[in-house]
Amino acid sequence: MSESSGNIEDPVKIELFRLVLKTRMTEDRIIALYRQGKIVGGVYTGRGVEATTVASALALEKKDYLFPIHRDLGAHLAKGQTILNILLQYLGKGNNLTKGKESGIHFSDRSLNIIGNISHLGAMIPVAVGVALSLKLQKQNSVALNFIGEGGSNIGDFHEGLNFAAVQQLPFVLIIENNQYAYSTPVEKEYRARYLSDRAKGYGIPGYHIDGTDAIKVYQTVKEAVERARSGKGPALIECKSFRMVGHSAHDDAFYVDKELRKKYEKKDPLIKLEKYLLKNNILDHDSVDRIRQEIAEKIEDATEKAIESPLPDPEWAYGAIYASNSDRMAYGD
Amino acid sequence: MSESSGNIEDPVKIELFRLVLKTRMTEDRIIALYRQGKIVGGVYTGRGVEATTVASALALEKKDYLFPIHRDLGAHLAKGQTILNILLQYLGKGNNLTKGKESGIHFSDRSLNIIGNISHLGAMIPVAVGVALSLKLQKQNSVALNFIGEGGSNIGDFHEGLNFAAVQQLPFVLIIENNQYAYSTPVEKEYRARYLSDRAKGYGIPGYHIDGTDAIKVYQTVKEAVERARSGKGPALIECKSFRMVGHSAHDDAFYVDKELRKKYEKKDPLIKLEKYLLKNNILDHDSVDRIRQEIAEKIEDATEKAIESPLPDPEWAYGAIYASNSDRMAYGD
Amino acid sequence: MATSTYLEAINQALFEEMERDESVFLLGEDIGIYGGAFKVTKGLYKAFGGDRVIDTPISESAIIGSAIGAAITGLRPVAEMQFADFITVGFNQLVANAATLYYRHNIPVPMVVRAPSGGGIRGGPFHSRNPEAWFFHQPGLKIVAPATARDAKGLLKSSIRDNNPVIYFEHKYLYRRVKEELPKEEIVVPLGKANISREGDDVTVITYGAMVFECLDAAKKLFEEHDISAQVIDLRTLQPLDMELILQSVQKTSRVVIVHEASLSGGIGAEIAARISEKAFEYLDAPVKRIASLDTPTPFSPILENEFMPNAEKIYNAILEIMKF
Amino acid sequence: MATSTYLEAINQALFEEMERDESVFLLGEDIGIYGGAFKVTKGLYKAFGGDRVIDTPISESAIIGSAIGAAITGLRPVAEMQFADFITVGFNQLVANAATLYYRHNIPVPMVVRAPSGGGIRGGPFHSRNPEAWFFHQPGLKIVAPATARDAKGLLKSSIRDNNPVIYFEHKYLYRRVKEELPKEEIVVPLGKANISREGDDVTVITYGAMVFECLDAAKKLFEEHDISAQVIDLRTLQPLDMELILQSVQKTSRVVIVHEASLSGGIGAEIAARISEKAFEYLDAPVKRIASLDTPTPFSPILENEFMPNAEKIYNAILEIMKF
């Protein structure tokens, strides 16, 4: 585990573990539901990148804005989203946050300052930058944090968004989840830079390349970048290197993945790593780990039951308004 | 003048001078025609960047592909375009290369492997990259060279194009004409990188930051990058720093330009600089310079006369075909 | 009352809305000290400072994308495209992101994209576009296209106050050619309401933008020369369309000519014609005729561009043809 | 004769064209070893190698842009969008660059963009699009949308051989649901020719893509239950449109229903309706009726998506209504 993890308090480390575990267990349940044919649409899970998604989101304050993407269930959970809301979404239920209009992981939550993504990779970067601009203009002392895969980092919006954020010195942090594959495509067909964090220099902002399987290291680095951004010093780019331990989505067996690489990263499983660290350093004992696991399992049971029982949308809702009225509750943070 | 200019042969230096002068004089004539109300549409000239545009294009072989943009008349000339064709274009004449369908500087010439730009800045980068891909796949040992302003370098296509070229190690060279303004916008509002060439590292390709007012230095650097690309070693990014000595276009008085900066760069006028160098090193004497000037002046006179006399398009040509037929002469290089 | 050009009217609307509402701010290329390529934002940087008139890098997708972000967190951004043509670079942000957020996530996106559009200025293929139809086919956007100085001002104000993404097409050809007396009182023109620019009984001419004036010229001449009374409808807002007014007029005249400067095929005229043919089928005495630019890019040379675009003469002929049907 | 799915037919066309013509190559995301998100390019990487089946970074603008570059220098690229929805990211390259090069500079651009489109697969707002109308409003592009395996194969071959940029919309819903016997002999289906999928005299039903089958179901039921004989026209190519066949049919039946899966407003149906209403005005006994998806994004939940999309029942009702007019 990271050398410099000393300055993170134990409760934070425990919370990181709890959330990584919660993410793993929730996704396992979603996969199980998928195999039972209960899920509508596709399922993309974060196995192997949970340390990155969880720790990044946990480094935010409540008022900060989170922009998770398709593999970032851990970030939703770390920002305070409930398992129930997530399951309702995956089951396409009528009482979910989008009233059934949006798919699995694509949803926003005003009460938590989470803004859901559209599928077009990278397209949320300029939007998150715009939120950061708005926060700066409104002197709100808060930060916008967005994720992008190493694959998605090659889309034009990455460039336009990051450059604009840098010019305006906005409170914006971009996390590259470099899990070494974009669907079936290995990094050597995606980019040729040694590190993607090397791109930061081209925008005149700091870039970090860190071990994305190390939750404590991620937490530390992101926290630093977030507080730096909050204090008006501008954006940062953080590349978290990890590995996609499963297929691109639940229907992909990932036959194309490099066997050696997979082996190497099985040893770096973020959950096991964090658990070992906590046990070894007597921050948690086996009993506490079991208790945490038990608590999460119960929550998942409970949420699953509720979600499955929940009603489907009313067909009439398809005709839902495409325009806001002038009496609509407007912005986030209102 | 550049220290290392020794390994460039004198005739090349003279040709550089001739072309920079030709560019300056042709553009001066276009401006004069503009003031007489004879030009259709706007006029963007390259005063101050001619060393970059001319030397870059001159570093190419005939079979190489040139992608000039709005300020690159010098590149057209250096690749072999005639003054007459250029003037016909600016006058919207029917016997120009686009039959009157395209504006001033937007035209292609198959016989010279020049591909004209669309107005959308950066949009030609992926196209030039595709040409480079095609050249590589067809093992043609030639190179595609494209220009972009420092302003245009912030558009998404810059990123997508350069990254793809790097991944595929294509014979592609991108020249950033950093003339320190994008229309009225100074560099500090365009980007925050110290050098734009720093972006090269983020694509894993070499980047150069050079004096773009120094024709010999530009020639040398671009030649090296072009030959490197030709030999299969992949793309390069070359930032040529210069200064836009005039307004954005003929109707812009550039009131917003930093006075100090203007003064500084007046001393770096690429034409004067090159002339002084050639005279001082006895590569040309005053008489030869005058003779060159005289020859160009005559060519411009002649071309202007012919261009003005040329017929306008037939209104029917507006109905020109939007689809190629199967009997059309197809590709460049056929 | 003072005389204002179409361009000045837009400038006034921006000024007044920025004064009225602190959350309104502008972003775009060269809109600050320079006042924009067409000087539409002249003086606003000086009046409101760099935090509310933001010069951006050349990054249309980031301009539109960041306007979305600002809009959903309490501000009312007005983004400028230097030319409407360049909106294609930020297309995805508009159609995938801005347009759908309310339906999908119940998040209002109160933003305006100002897009100087239209031909007749010898701009060639990439400075002459009228791209409204693309956005018409994307549910969730509103589209505005004023023809008069009064509407330019009043519709921009409504656009800024609207809680949805609005694309505001300001016609470059009209910037300095249209001049009107504008009242001192505030002008607010509601979105979604067409205007009858000329009353008439014999034929309905439906149009918008710079073509309003070509239609009025044609109508005048038809009245003088043939005693044909054409009702000219200036749509003003293209989305939502004021079908009510259109259908009323068609029921009265039974003959329709639709005119727009965008290319014919797949233009908004097609939708209007289709709706009229469906909803007023029994009232029609003649086929609905459409007059529009050719189905080609905009050619550069004036001779070619003139041939390419609709004008009063072509409209005049079309109306005559429909009247003879 | 062997049975091929719609998806296999596309794969066969790619294989055969790559074999026939060395200048044909493929580029796109995950199309190599993986064979594409839908496995359409399965086996081609193995057969033709990495120089002719190129996995690209996630960069739709670079994919389309570099296809243009390759096309104008002697190759015939076939670019794949992983989903048609993502074509909006490369929109500018298609409409500003590819579409206009021939008119502007007399340079042919022989390329194909394959775009898996359409709903009914629970893909939600961003994996269900039918974006053809946007491209219909851009002169210079050709647009293809096959419904059968035979057409999928034959039209793709023609698209690859065509000297212009062609957007080839392959409907995801049909990939494995459509199966046909295909002959051993080469199939080449010309662009620009519609097909009569069902003969009929009472009403013309114009459609394309997956809706062809919904229309055929409706037509069958109408014949069985009401003795109404509907002529179903599968457009196959959307640009250029086969107006000749359409008008012939309308002159025979005098009644028209147009059906497409794209949203109603500003869809291609609007243009077809407008042209019919203009060119066949005197033949029409009833208003031209359009059936299309709602003017909203595609909702995710199956119940909502079913409500959103046209289907045989809605088409059946629309035809009945038009027959009673």
Ligand SMILES: Cc1ncc(C[n+]2csc(CCOP(=O)(O)OP(=O)(O)O)c2C)c(N)n1
């Ligand atoms: C613009 C765009 N192109 C293509 C896709 C299809 N797609 C979805 S996920 C994915 C791979 C993403 O890889 P990466 O960014 O590395 O994220 P990861 O899935 O590895 O976390 C692709 C190609 C998309 N969503 N958006």
Ligand SMILES: Cc1ncc(C[n+]2csc(CCOP(=O)(O)OP(=O)(O)O)c2C)c(N)n1
């Ligand atoms: C995508 C796009 N946005 C805006 C414009 C309008 N425009 C034309 S030239 C220009 C400034 C270009 O600056 P730079 O790239 O530095 O080139 P320079 O003119 O300085 O040579 C702008 C904004 C454009 N042509 N394309």
Ligand SMILES: [Mg+2]
């Ligand atoms: Mg990845």
Ligand SMILES: [Mg+2]
């Ligand atoms: Mg510049």
